[in-house]
Amino acid sequence: MQTRFILLNTSHAGNVGAAARAMKTMGFDDLVLVAPRWANVLRREETIQRASGALDVLEKCRIVATLDEALDGLTHLCATAMTPRDFGPPTTTPREHFEMLSKQELLAHVQQAQTAYLAPKLAPVGLLAAAPGLPAQGGTARRGVDSGNAAACKASDPRSGGAWGPQTGVGFLFGSERFGMRNEDVYRCHVCLSIPSNPQFGSLNIGAAIQVIAYEWRLALGGFGAAPLAPVAGQAAAAPVNVPVLADARQVAGMLTHLEQSLVALGFLDPAAPKKLMPRLNALFNRAAVTQEEIHILRGIAKAVLLQAAQKSPPAVDESASV
Numbered sequence: 001m002q003t004r005f006i007l008l009n010t011s012h013a014g015n016v017g018a019a020a021r022a023m024k025t026m027g028f029d030d031l032v033l034v035a036p037r038w039a040n041v042l043r044r045e046e047t048i049q050r051a052s053g054a055l056d057v058l059e060k061c062r063i064v065a066t067l068d069e070a071l072d073g074l075t076h077l078c079a080t081a082m083t084p085r086d087f088g089p090p091t092t093t094p095r096e097h098f099e100m101l102s103k104q105e106l107l108a109h110v111q112q113a114q115t116a117y118l119a120p121k122l123a124p125v126g127l128l129a130a131a132p133g134l135p136a137q138g139g140t141a142r143r144g145v146d147s148g149n150a151a152a153c154k155a156s157d158p159r160s161g162g163a164w165g166p167q168t169g170v171g172f173l174f175g176s177e178r179f180g181m182r183n184e185d186v187y188r189c190h191v192c193l194s195i196p197s198n199p200q201f202g203s204l205n206i207g208a209a210i211q212v213i214a215y216e217w218r219l220a221l222g223g224f225g226a227a228p229l230a231p232v233a234g235q236a237a238a239a240p241v242n243v244p245v246l247a248d249a250r251q252v253a254g255m256l257t258h259l260e261q262s263l264v265a266l267g268f269l270d271p272a273a274p275k276k277l278m279p280r281l282n283a284l285f286n287r288a289a290v291t292q293e294e295i296h297i298l299r300g301i302a303k304a305v306l307l308q309a310a311q312k313s314p315p316a317v318d319e320s321a322s323v
Contacts (some may be wrong), residue, residue: 002169003217004030005210006070008185009176011037017050018207019174020057026214027224031061032070039063050207067173067185071249074169075289076101079181079189080209087276088183089283091192094213098220101170169248172213174206187279188249190286244291252285255295255302262302265309 005023010016010033020031033041041047042058051058064070071077078097079089173189175181186192195204195212204212218224247255260278263269269277290298 001221002030002073003028004032004070004074004169004171005214006032006034006067006171006173007036007206008034008067008173008181009036009179010041010206011177012046013038013041013044014046014050015177015206016041016061017047017052017054017058018205019210020051020054020061022207022211022214024054024057025211026218028214028218029057029060031057033061033063034067034070035065036063067188068250068253071171071253074171074249075246076168076170077189077191077249077286078170078172078213079186079192080172080174080213081181081186081192081194088186088279089189089191089286091194093196094193094216095220097191097193098216102220168246170217171249172210172217174209177206184279188253188282188286244293247290247292247295251292251295252282252290255298256282256285258299258302262305262309265306 005019005028007016007019016033016036023029023031038044042061042063047058048055062070081091172193173181173185175185193213195202195209197204256278259281260269263277264271
C-alpha cells in the first residue's frame with residue numbers, strides 16, 4: 001500500500017532530516033516537501049546531519065510548489081492537528097483510525113475473494129475452473145451463491161468499504177512549525193489525526209509527530225514480521241477481479257474546480273460569498289470514495305452545464321460600433 005508523508009511550508013531544515021530518519025526506521029521512503037523555506041533544503045548540512053543515515057529517503061524526496069502536486073496517487077488523506085476544529089473532517093487518534101482502516105482492508109480482501117469464487121458460477125459451465133478448496137458443483141457451496149452475489153456486488157461498490165485495498169494511497173500531511181496546517185488544506189482531508197498527549201503540554205515537533213504516526217501506521221500494516229500468504233500447492237489461481245480504481249486527491253481537486261465553475265455559471269454559487277460550499281462538497285466526495293470513472297462522469301456533467309450556460313448568455317454588445 002502506497003504511503004506518503006507530506007510536509008507543508010517547512011521552515012527548519014533539520015526537521016526535514018528528522019522526518020527522513022523517522023520514516024526510514026519504520027520502513028517508509030516517500031517524502032514530499034511543499035514549498036519549503038529553503039530551495040536547497042535537501043542539501044543543507046543540518047538536514048543531512050539530522051537524517052542520521054537516511055540519505056536514500058532524502059535522495060528520493062520531491063520538492064513541489066503546491067499541495068496538488070504532492071497528491072498524485074493518494075486516495076486517503078490524513079491531516080494532523082493538536083486540537084479539533086469547529087469545521088472540517090472528524091478528529092480521532094491515529095491508532096483508532098488505523099484500526100478502522102485495517103478492518104476495511106481485510107473486508108475488501110474477503111469480498112474480492114468472494115467475487116473471484118462467484119465468477120465461475122456466472123460463466124458458462126466448463127469455461128472456468130472451480131474456485132480452490134470449494135466444490136465445483138452442488139454441495140453447501142451452491143447454497144451460498146445468492147448471498148455471495150450480494151457480497152460481490154458490495155465489493156465492487158467503492159462506497160461500501162470494498163474499495164479499500166492494495167490500490168489505496170495514504171497521505172499524512174504535516175503543517176509548518178509555526179502555524180500548523182491551513183484550514184483549506186485540512187478541509188481536503190478525510191480525517192484529522194490528533195496524537196494523545198499531556199493536556200498541559202501537548203507540543204510535539206514535526207520529527208517526533210512523524211515518528212509516532214509512522215510507528216502506529218506500521219503496526220496497523222502488520223509490522224515487519226508479517227508476510228503475504230502464499231498459495232497452497234496444487235490449488236488453481238483465482239480469476240482476476242476487476243476492482244474499481246479510486247480517484248486520487250489531485251483528480252478530486254480538479255473535478256471540484258470544474259464543478260465550482262459550473263455552479264457559478266448556474267448562479268447557484270456566488271463567488272463573492274462562497275461560504276463553505278466547496279469544502280462541504282469536498283468532504284462529501286471524500287466520504288463517497290469516488291472512482292476515476294465517476295470523476296469523468298462528474299466532469300462531463302460540469303462541462304455540459306458550462307456549455308449550456310454559454311449558449312444562453314446574451315451576446316456581447318460592441319459599444320464602439322456606429323449606429
